[in-house]
Amino acid sequence: MEIMQVMGSLVCTQRVAGFAHLNLRVLRTPKGKLSVACDPVGAAPGNWVFTASGSAARFATGKPDLFTDLTIAGIIDHWSPDG
Amino acid sequence: MEIMQVMGSLVCTQRVAGFAHLNLRVLRTPKGKLSVACDPVGAAPGNWVFTASGSAARFATGKPDLFTDLTIAGIIDHWSPDG
Amino acid sequence: MEIMQVMGSLVCTQRVAGFAHLNLRVLRTPKGKLSVACDPVGAAPGNWVFTASGSAARFATGKPDLFTDLTIAGIIDHWSPDG
Amino acid sequence: MEIMQVMGSLVCTQRVAGFAHLNLRVLRTPKGKLSVACDPVGAAPGNWVFTASGSAARFATGKPDLFTDLTIAGIIDHWSPDG
Amino acid sequence: MEIMQVMGSLVCTQRVAGFAHLNLRVLRTPKGKLSVACDPVGAAPGNWVFTASGSAARFATGKPDLFTDLTIAGIIDHWSPDG
Numbered sequence: 001m002e003i004m005q006v007m008g009s010l011v012c013t014q015r016v017a018g019f020a021h022l023n024l025r026v027l028r029t030p031k032g033k034l035s036v037a038c039d040p041v042g043a044a045p046g047n048w049v050f051t052a053s054g055s056a057a058r059f060a061t062g063k064p065d066l067f068t069d070l071t072i073a074g075i076i077d078h079w080s081p082d083g
Numbered sequence: 084m085e086i087m088q089v090m091g092s093l094v095c096t097q098r099v100a101g102f103a104h105l106n107l108r109v110l111r112t113p114k115g116k117l118s119v120a121c122d123p124v125g126a127a128p129g130n131w132v133f134t135a136s137g138s139a140a141r142f143a144t145g146k147p148d149l150f151t152d153l154t155i156a157g158i159i160d161h162w163s164p165d166g
Numbered sequence: 167m168e169i170m171q172v173m174g175s176l177v178c179t180q181r182v183a184g185f186a187h188l189n190l191r192v193l194r195t196p197k198g199k200l201s202v203a204c205d206p207v208g209a210a211p212g213n214w215v216f217t218a219s220g221s222a223a224r225f226a227t228g229k230p231d232l233f234t235d236l237t238i239a240g241i242i243d244h245w246s247p248d249g
Numbered sequence: 250m251e252i253m254q255v256m257g258s259l260v261c262t263q264r265v266a267g268f269a270h271l272n273l274r275v276l277r278t279p280k281g282k283l284s285v286a287c288d289p290v291g292a293a294p295g296n297w298v299f300t301a302s303g304s305a306a307r308f309a310t311g312k313p314d315l316f317t318d319l320t321i322a323g324i325i326d327h328w329s330p331d332g
Numbered sequence: 333m334e335i336m337q338v339m340g341s342l343v344c345t346q347r348v349a350g351f352a353h354l355n356l357r358v359l360r361t362p363k364g365k366l367s368v369a370c371d372p373v374g375a376a377p378g379n380w381v382f383t384a385s386g387s388a389a390r391f392a393t394g395k396p397d398l399f400t401d402l403t404i405a406g407i408i409d410h411w412s413p414d415g
Contacts, residue, residue, distance in 0.1 A: 001273075001284065001285035001286070001317065001318055001319055002284060002285070003275075003283050003284070003285060008163050009162060009163055010133065010159060010162045011159070011160045011161050011162060011163065012133070012158060012160060013158075013160055014124055014125075014157060014158040014160075015156055015158070016123055016124060016145070016154075016156050016157065018142065018143060019156075019157075024084075026086075026162050030283070034086050034113070035084065035085060035086070036084035036086060036133045037084070040265055041263055041264065041265060042263075050259065050273075050285045052316050052317065052318050053318050054137050054138075054303050054304070054318050055137070055138055055303075055304055055307075056306070056307060056315075056316045056317060056318040057139070057318075058138075058139065059267065059314070060265050060267060060316040062265070062266075065142070066139075067135050067139045067142050067143040067154075067156055068084065068139060069084055069135050069136050069139040070084055071265075071316075073264055073265050073268075073316055074261035074263060074264025074265065074268075075261060075262075075263040075264070076259060076260070076261055077260045077261060077262055077263075078260050079256075079257050079258060079259045079260060079275050080257050080258055080260065090245075091245050091246050092245060092246055093216065093242060093245045094242070094243045094244050095216070095240035095241060095242055095243060096241075096243055097207055097208075097240060097241045097243075098207065098240025098241070099206055099207060099226050099228070099237075099239050099240065101225065101226060102239075102240075107167075107216075109169075109245050117169050117196070118167065118168060118169070119167035119168070119169060119216045120167070137220050137221075138220070138221055140222070148225070149222075150218050150222045150225050150226040150237075150239060151167065151218065151222060152167055152218050152219050152220050152223075153167055173411075174411050174412050175411060175412055176382065176408060176411045177408070177409040177410050177411060177412065178382070178407060178409055179409055180373055180374075180406060180407040180409075181373065181405055181406025181407070182372055182373060182392050182394070182403075182405050182406065183394075184391065184392060185405075185406075190333075192335075192411050200335050201333065201334060201335070202333040202334070202335060203333070220386050220387075221386070221387055223388070224387075231391070232388075233384050233388045233391050233392040233403075233405055234333065234384065234388060235333055235384050235385050235386050235388040235389075236333055250356075250367065250368035250369070250401055250402055251367060251368070252358075252366050252367070252368060279366070290346055290347065290348060291346075299342065299344070299356075299368045301399050301400065301401050302401045303386050303387070303401050304386075304387055304390075305389070305390065305398075305399045305400060305401040306401075308350065308397070308399050309348050309350060309399040311348070311349075320348075320399075322347055322351075323347025323348065323351075324344060324345075324346040324347070325342060325343070325344055326343045326344060326345055326346075327343050328339075328340050328341060328342045328343060328358050329340050329343065
């Protein structure tokens, strides 16, 4: 899974059916690349999240018939080097 | 899903069966990389779109037996930092 | 799907069963990266083609039990900015 | 599979159901890119591991209904050029 | 499929079940990136091979329930520009 930051929401009036009412978020990797993800957890702009891609992205929405290839799987509280 | 811009249409008289009559678009990432995608939404050159890849690309066409690995999932109106 | 150019053919006497008699082509991306693809359309060296990857690559061969992850899906005649 | 090093653990109180009680580790590639993986083998920070991605990542957890796209598949003792 | 060179073998006493007795090889891309692959063909260090990734990697082992996402599919004898 990848670590990304939420930038904002995506507005698309003309899109394929199959995203139901899930929100679409614009995410940014640490290197600055933008991606679009479904958001079943309710992430806010500025949040750091981790994302599931591929077929896992569909399962992670709870509705495997959605068309997403990237889904926010969780909001990161923090991570520890626990060394 | 990725954010890309529509550049034009692709003409291929010699291709495998299995794309039905769907249009093939040439897309460009913000970094300039070109890709080819099926277009079930009717995007026009210059439009910014978001694309579904992998197995999601087949489902997004509405015909999962197509051979695509990239499908235009929606035309972006705008995206807001909603912060 | 990606846009690539056919460089030549690959000779492998020692390989896993499961590619049947399909030709294997060496392809090059515009940036110079080499890949290997199954070729069900009969592309010639120098041709620009577009390729399907992932599970779509298997379906595109017409024999989904092949082991390929990259298949030539069509030979590009040209593409137009149609703007 | 990729070779990565374990950096630490990820704490996410707000996440989708579907990761059961598996630990989430933060991994780093040799080039410094961070990723998040499920850990069914009990890797410790500093360990070099190899990871399975895609649908293989779900099978490698022993619970294919998990939502992961990256799973630690083994801890590397060493590798030998055996030439 | 990708073109890579075999560097050596990987020793992992602590790993998930599901790789049976297949050898694990360390491979290097022409750009120097290291990966780990299952080897059902018996490649030797120094050999140039081509690899199948994703779900094709599992099928290429002959045991689709393995957890690999990269499998050596053949040893390259040579490739010809056949122009």
